[in-house]
Amino acid sequence: MYRAYHAIRGLSGPDGRSTNAVYGFVTMLRKLLNDHKPQYIAASFDLPGPTFRSELAADYKANRAPMPSDLAEQIPLVHAACEALGVPVLTYGGFEADDVIGTLAMRGAAEGHSVAIVTGDKDFLQLVNDGIRLFNPRD
Secondary structure, eight states: OHHHHHHSOSOBOTTSOBOHHHHHHHHHHHHHHHHHOOSSOOBOOOOSSOOHHHHHOTTTTTTSOOOOHHHHTTHHHHHHHHHHTTOOBOOOTTSOHHHHHHHHHHHHHHTTOOEEEEOSOGGGGGGOBTTEEEEOTTO
């Protein structure tokens, strides 16, 4: 969602609210669905509030800029678009989306599924093995 937000600027709906993140995210998601036709798929997003990491270290992500308000207002629309396209949104309180994605990937691979994580986050490279691939949505 962040990548789509920053890649496409200046889009808004008739009411003036920004739609660039929604448009970019849905465009990438539809391409993924059409090109790869995954048997199983899910999306995960960070929830507001603290996580177990922020409770371990008070300065965790302390230097990260807050989410732009025009991006924050698009989150419900991105979630609704996922659901409309048959992509369930999976979240877990106290955990970041990265934790959810990593856990699902590891469990899926352990059960014999061929897993593809779609993200530009290079931290996920540590999970890549014979059963887990990484797709960069930019590519």
